[in-house]
Amino acid sequence: MIEIPPGRILLHDEGTKTGWTVEVGAFRLAPYPVTRELYHAVRDEASPDPARPRTPVTDVSWKDAVLFCNLLSRAEGLTPCYSAGDDPDGQDVTFDRGADGYRLPSEAEWEYACRAGTHGVRYGELDEIAWHRGNSGGVVHDVATRAPNAWGLHDMIGNVWEWCWDLYDPGVYGPYRVFRGGGAHDLPRGCRASCRRKSHPTLRIDDLGFRVARSP
Template sequence: MDTGTQQQDRMIVVPPGRVALSDRRTHRSWTVELTAYRLAAHPVTRDLYTRVTGRPADAGRDRLPAEGVSWWDAVHFCNALSLREGLTPVYDVRADGEDTGEAVTWDAAADGYRLPTEAEWEQACRAGTDGPRYGPLDDIAWYRENSGDRIHEVGGRLPNAWGLHDMLGNVWEWCWDLYDPEVYGTYRVLRGGGWFDEHWSCRASVRRRSHPTFRVDDVGFRLARTAD
């Protein structure tokens, strides 16, 4: 990783473990075993997104999360950053399939950047805690009651015990997983809550879904890598 990327997106090693997931809509619960992985200390910033993609950014706002980013945008960004850093891209994307959700595959042997799975995201968010949040909400998250109806720079609230900032609030974060393919087809999972959300959406277990082409001003993403 070059110096600029390292400064913008420090990666933290998350230990192996087991995480219990649940969905309130279906009343389903399941457990996932995880090996160690790396997760960025905060969401991808506008500065890093601009440097990799060339998308213009507002002057003086480079420490804000990159938002208005679709799931497909995030996948392409991960591959582009991997190539930039001399790593093997994780995702194999077929050029004609961005509406099907079947046009991308994950190379588990690749060492490049990727989106976290939702199990990885929840384990990292909880950081060893078992409550709905890893701290008092006003201390750890930008949400409707304290955000002033706007997005904020990354790292402005307290991190969790593992040094991860903005796991709750500020922007929702895309995960790799399909939400419920039998019911919602290609819709992907979003986690974490955003700056415009009420407190009940900013909890470690909350799942949201959206089409992978969806772009809106409270959705971003965070980088993951499989641990060496």
């Protein structure tokens, strides 16, 4: 886990043409997305694709990611951050902000960490930092095979989109959750630090994964 210093970030929504500033406290973030190898080991199950252990796990829903965070926390003797019931929309998932376990980053934490003190469209030249439609060959690649940002975080742009904790806009989209970062199938427009996407928390697709965070 990489220590991320406190700061602030200005978020933008292109659809509504609005922006808002968020104060971000210090936290820890994994240097790359959760891999297939780690995901299936923590779940104590055989990997359906054992030949690709270092690629980011995909086809995982937001609810799957929350469950994984709790399983990993328990495996390491930490207090799980989440509790949940049976709501198919995930609306009953609660977040214990005082817990020391693993969790999803907030949207503000994600973009703040992605930018790593930069203010441009992305933190480096696209082909150097990301697997995207122009260089991926249409497949997701092993983690940490592109250049990291200034804080040592790989694959924040490209390779796979990453689930965040936040609801996108509950007044309009109900339970839809945010994901960030662009993926291996995306054009450059999708591979930007500020690009926001959303979907139902049960969505599973082949270029959507997640990385874990912890509070200090």
